[in-house]
Amino acid sequence: MTGPLPQSDAAAQQEEPPPLLRTWARLYSLVILWLTVLIILFYAFTRRFAP
Amino acid sequence: MRLADWLVMCGALGFVVLYGLWRGRGSNSMNKYLLAGRTMPWHAMALSIMATQASAVTFISTTGQSYVDGMRFVQFYFGLPLAMVVLCVTAVPIFHRAGVYTAYEYLEQRFDARTRSLVSIIFLIQRGLALGITLYAPAVVLTVILGWPVHITTMIMGAVAVLYTTLGGAKTVAWSDFQQMLVMTAGLAAALAAALLLLPKSVTLPDAISLAGAAGRLNAVTFNMNWNDRYNLWSGLIGGMFLALAYFGCDQSQVQRYLTGKSVAQSRLSLLFNGMAKVPMQFFILFIGAMVFVFYIFEKPPLLFQRTELARIQAPSMRSEYEPLEKRFNSAFESRRTAAELLVSARHTGDASLKKEALQSFGRAQQDLDEARSRGVALVEKAGGSRGLVDTNYIFLTFVTRHLPAGLVGLVLAVIFGATMASISAEINSLATVSIIDIYKRHFRDSASDRHYLGVSRLATIFWGLYAVVTARYAGTLGSLVEAVNVLGSFFYGGMLGVFVLAFYFPKVAARGAFYGVIAGEAVIFMAYFFTNIAFLWYNVLGCLVVVATGILFSRWDQMRGYGNARLRQPM
Numbered sequence: 001m002t003g004p005l006p007q008s009d010a011a012a013q014q015e016e017p018p019p020l021l022r023t024w025a026r027l028y029s030l031v032i033l034w035l036t037v038l039i040i041l042f043y044a045f046t047r048r049f050a051p
Numbered sequence: 052m053r054l055a056d057w058l059v060m061c062g063a064l065g066f067v068v069l070y071g072l073w074r075g076r077g078s079n080s081m082n083k084y085l086l087a088g089r090t091m092p093w094h095a096m097a098l099s100i101m102a103t104q105a106s107a108v109t110f111i112s113t114t115g116q117s118y119v120d121g122m123r124f125v126q127f128y129f130g131l132p133l134a135m136v137v138l139c140v141t142a143v144p145i146f147h148r149a150g151v152y153t154a155y156e157y158l159e160q161r162f163d164a165r166t167r168s169l170v171s172i173i174f175l176i177q178r179g180l181a182l183g184i185t186l187y188a189p190a191v192v193l194t195v196i197l198g199w200p201v202h203i204t205t206m207i208m209g210a211v212a213v214l215y216t217t218l219g220g221a222k223t224v225a226w227s228d229f230q231q232m233l234v235m236t237a238g239l240a241a242a243l244a245a246a247l248l249l250l251p252k253s254v255t256l257p258d259a260i261s262l263a264g265a266a267g268r269l270n271a272v273t274f275n276m277n278w279n280d281r282y283n284l285w286s287g288l289i290g291g292m293f294l295a296l297a298y299f300g301c302d303q304s305q306v307q308r309y310l311t312g313k314s315v316a317q318s319r320l321s322l323l324f325n326g327m328a329k330v331p332m333q334f335f336i337l338f339i340g341a342m343v344f345v346f347y348i349f350e351k352p353p354l355l356f357q358r359t360e361l362a363r364i365q366a367p368s369m370r371s372e373y374e375p376l377e378k379r380f381n382s383a384f385e386s387r388r389t390a391a392e393l394l395v396s397a398r399h400t401g402d403a404s405l406k407k408e409a410l411q412s413f414g415r416a417q418q419d420l421d422e423a424r425s426r427g428v429a430l431v432e433k434a435g436g437s438r439g440l441v442d443t444n445y446i447f448l449t450f451v452t453r454h455l456p457a458g459l460v461g462l463v464l465a466v467i468f469g470a471t472m473a474s475i476s477a478e479i480n481s482l483a484t485v486s487i488i489d490i491y492k493r494h495f496r497d498s499a500s501d502r503h504y505l506g507v508s509r510l511a512t513i514f515w516g517l518y519a520v521v522t523a524r525y526a527g528t529l530g531s532l533v534e535a536v537n538v539l540g541s542f543f544y545g546g547m548l549g550v551f552v553l554a555f556y557f558p559k560v561a562a563r564g565a566f567y568g569v570i571a572g573e574a575v576i577f578m579a580y581f582f583t584n585i586a587f588l589w590y591n592v593l594g595c596l597v598v599v600a601t602g603i604l605f606s607r608w609d610q611m612r613g614y615g616n617a618r619l620r621q622p623m
Contacts, residue, residue, distance in 0.1 A: 031136055
């Protein structure tokens with residue numbers, strides 16, 4: 001079996017905060033919010049230019 | 052191709068490759084060659100991940116898809132941001148903690164060697180077949196431009212990609228992808244600007260958008276829930292999310308990109324950036340296709356965009372059938388152009404009744420044109436050409452090569468070739484990694500020197516390059532390449548995703564359940580393909596659910612018999 005690679009402190013790595021919004025949960029929320037906004041904009045675009 | 056085009060294309064590509072090789076120098080161990088020594092920052096990984104997805108197929112076929120079917124293909128990507136969040140929470144920290152080279156290596160830690168081997172082989176089959184399609188697309192470009200046969204152009208493209216990947220390893224792949232993504236963005240912006248500038252002076256951007264909308268090409272979001280409809284909001288959000296989960300969570304060509312990260316945080320950031328940028332990028336590419344459609348409202352397009360097939364039906368023996376068809380096509384084109392001019396005029400004057408009348412004429416003319424093109428396709432078949440010809444892949448190329456100014460053609464071609472190199476190098480790199488780590492090292496030779504593994508990794512890279520050249524010869528029969536590559540992925544991704552879901556979320560499921568779950572999932576996907584009309588995006592959901600259900604039932608059964616407990620291993 002292939003042995004695991006040398007690894008740094010995994011627990012510390014997981015706790016490393018994101019560079020913005022301070023927590024990962026907030027950053028994930030931002031991504032989902034961004035998707036929601038895009039879908040709404042695309043829908044408005046579709047409706048506005050429908051034949 | 053003019054001299055300026057050759058200079059721009061060779062200059063852009065040469066710079067990208069040399070820059071990548073320079074950044075990737077010193078890849079003298081297996082860890083550095085396959086995982087860039089785990090030193091990559093998030094921005095390089097993010098653009099590398101995007102460049103790996105954006106093959107030549109993306110530019111050639113997606114724009115053509117928009118030309119014939121509108122922008123609804125963008126919905127295919129709606130599930131991707133959701134998948135990125137799920138993977139950041141689960142797969143990224145688990146893979147980092149496990150310290151693996153491949154995603155499948157983790158399956159042995161969690162289940163057993165048999166499950167790892169099964170999923171590795173499924174990956175090698177699926178990605179190996181897709182590799183042929185990735186290589187075929189730019190070969191089509193060279194064929195259109197230079198008129199060389201496809202098998203020669205696939206060989207040239209394959210040789211360039213293999214040389215580049217063999218020399219540099221994962222670090223070169225990542226840094227070259229980074230630069231290629233920048234060239235791609237510049238090239239696409241230039242293509243859109245050119246499409247708009249080439250419109251008649253009286254047609255403004257709002258007019259162009261309005262005309263594309265009148266032809267139903269701006270249908271970016273459709274809500275109709277139909278299991279047989281390939282692209283709607285629901286199939287995109289649910290099926291697309293499962294496909295993206297599988298692609299980014301279980302496909303080594305992507306997993307390897309974020310395993311090169313310095314830390315969990317860097318890998319997460321790269322995926323989240325991809326999640327935010329991918330949907331607007333695809334919208335932008337599809338919008339270019341819609342604008343190319345508008346361009347061809349005022350500039351007569353060929354009846355068929357594939358020149359060799361068009362020449363076939365223009366032959367003297369087919370003249371009696373071709374000439375009336377061409378006449379009908381020309382007449383429909385003129386009617387559509389006149390209606391479009393009326394529509395623009397009505398927009399400018401605000402004349403509602405004229406607008407209504409022009410819209411009706413425009414719709415009728417568009418129907419006539421579509422009908423003439425369909426008859427052209429039937430005529431190709433009658434003349435002994437391709438059956439059910441789909442010339443989607445040739446539309447954007449025809450526009451670029453016939454209408455863009457000198458220099459810009461070279462830039463757009465650099466985008467197409469650069470995208471191919473980005474995808475193929477990452478795919479070959481990942482195929483070589485799985486072949487060596489999960490098959491060769493695991494089953495044939497587990498204690499050789501690092502130098503030995505580095506050497507066989509390079510040999511495996513060359514092998515997969517040759518394999519790509521051979522399978523590319525069959526890709527031409529698959530119709531729209533962007534659909535073909537995703538349909539192919541959907542045959543296998545559901546099963547692969549299912550086993551990782553079991554590994555991450557179902558600690559009580561043991562090895563036997565996972566192994567037979569994958570087999571059951573794949574069997575159901577192929578049955579769905581052969582015996583139902585379910586749209587392909589749903590295969591990912593179906594396959595995954597069957598694997599999970601079978602895995603749970605098997606493990607329950609084993610536990611009741613007192614068989615599975617001894618083999619149970621917890622997620623890391």
